[in-house]
Amino acid sequence: MELEKLVRKNILNLKPYTSARDKYQDGILLDANENSLGSVIESDVKDLNRYPDPHQKQLRKTLSEYLKIDMLKLIFGVGSDQIIDLVIRVFCEPGVSNVIIPQPTYGVFKVACDINNIEVKECKLDSNFDIDMDSVSKLVNNQTKMIFLCSPNNPTGNLFDKQKIKSMAETFDGIIFIDEAYIEFSENNSFLSELGALKNVIISRTFSKAWGLAGVRCGYCIADKFIINLLFKVKDPYSISRPTADLIVAALNNSEKMNEFVFQILNEKERLISELKKLDFVLKIYPSDANFVLVKMKNANEIFNYLNQKSIRVRIRKDDERIADCLRITAGNTEQNDLLIKTLEELK
Numbered sequence: 001m002e003l004e005k006l007v008r009k010n011i012l013n014l015k016p017y018t019s020a021r022d023k024y025q026d027g028i029l030l031d032a033n034e035n036s037l038g039s040v041i042e043s044d045v046k047d048l049n050r051y052p053d054p055h056q057k058q059l060r061k062t063l064s065e066y067l068k069i070d071m072l073k074l075i076f077g078v079g080s081d082q083i084i085d086l087v088i089r090v091f092c093e094p095g096v097s098n099v100i101i102p103q104p105t106y107g108v109f110k111v112a113c114d115i116n117n118i119e120v121k122e123c124k125l126d127s128n129f130d131i132d133m134d135s136v137s138k139l140v141n142n143q144t145k146m147i148f149l150c151s152p153n154n155p156t157g158n159l160f161d162k163q164k165i166k167s168m169a170e171t172f173d174g175i176i177f178i179d180e181a182y183i184e185f186s187e188n189n190s191f192l193s194e195l196g197a198l199k200n201v202i203i204s205r206t207f208s209k210a211w212g213l214a215g216v217r218c219g220y221c222i223a224d225k226f227i228i229n230l231l232f233k234v235k236d237p238y239s240i241s242r243p244t245a246d247l248i249v250a251a252l253n254n255s256e257k258m259n260e261f262v263f264q265i266l267n268e269k270e271r272l273i274s275e276l277k278k279l280d281f282v283l284k285i286y287p288s289d290a291n292f293v294l295v296k297m298k299n300a301n302e303i304f305n306y307l308n309q310k311s312i313r314v315r316i317r318k319d320d321e322r323i324a325d326c327l328r329i330t331a332g333n334t335e336q337n338d339l340l341i342k343t344l345e346e347l348k
């Protein structure tokens, strides 16, 4: 796989912006027009008056120790949504390239392509919401640059078959993007162990789910060093703020708490599933490897409106006929789940 030929020419040749903090982060810093007196607020975060490290060194080192992966294979983004956009901009030529998105899946893939004027070719996931290899391969042509996968998939909750992803990566002459936003809820099933041999696979992850840091806006990407270097060339120099970096380093140093959360959430999810099964208007609960469940209901739309009136927010996706009669329900805490079940029982 010759990665270089997949990259947009202008990005390959891009001379990236050299920021003041690229080279120097210590000494008498009179090179970035910062405020040399300090910042207007007191904070535990050090050096708020200074731009953050564009190379994300401390963050990458901490994550590399946590994941046991070379730090040169890591980059952080403002949420994994930013990673999606960066990868599209590196590989896809506006108005020329196309990408394949098996549906239903995470809506941002398509929107990010639409924003970048990249044609989206859609096919259906199979009846188990796994990858339908034939329908994907039928869509591939010589302008196809990326295939977007999400495992565990949002909104269906299932993991994709690793063997299928592997054989797709081995045969597809482009980039396979795997969004693993929910992987901590299904840790042993990450595609990460396969990454070394498959240079055209990019994995994105987030601190917004299992780590409980959606408000911080931070995600990361694991890929071949060559790809990571290109993403560094394209990203805003100071995308990850000092407060964000401090919070994420603290989170990574407190990963036992994340494991506890995962354990509790998975227990709550199982309890939720067994209670939902008792309701006669629940037709099917799809297998879930994430922190939510997709539930097929007799009258999903009415139930959605009813729950909304009770200020209980769940998600309905009307844009895909196979899940239009389903609600996607996040496993809440014990109290929230009790209330949800009680409210649904009152409908019986």
Ligand SMILES: Cc1ncc(COP(=O)(O)O)c(C=O)c1O
Binding pocket: 078, 079, 080, 081, 082, 106, 150, 154, 179, 181, 182, 205, 206, 207, 208, 214, 217, 218, 219
């Ligand atoms: C599959 C998937 N990827 C990414 C995200 C967003 O991640 P972030 O908050 O890191 O941008 C979500 C959020 O719902 C998601 O479901």
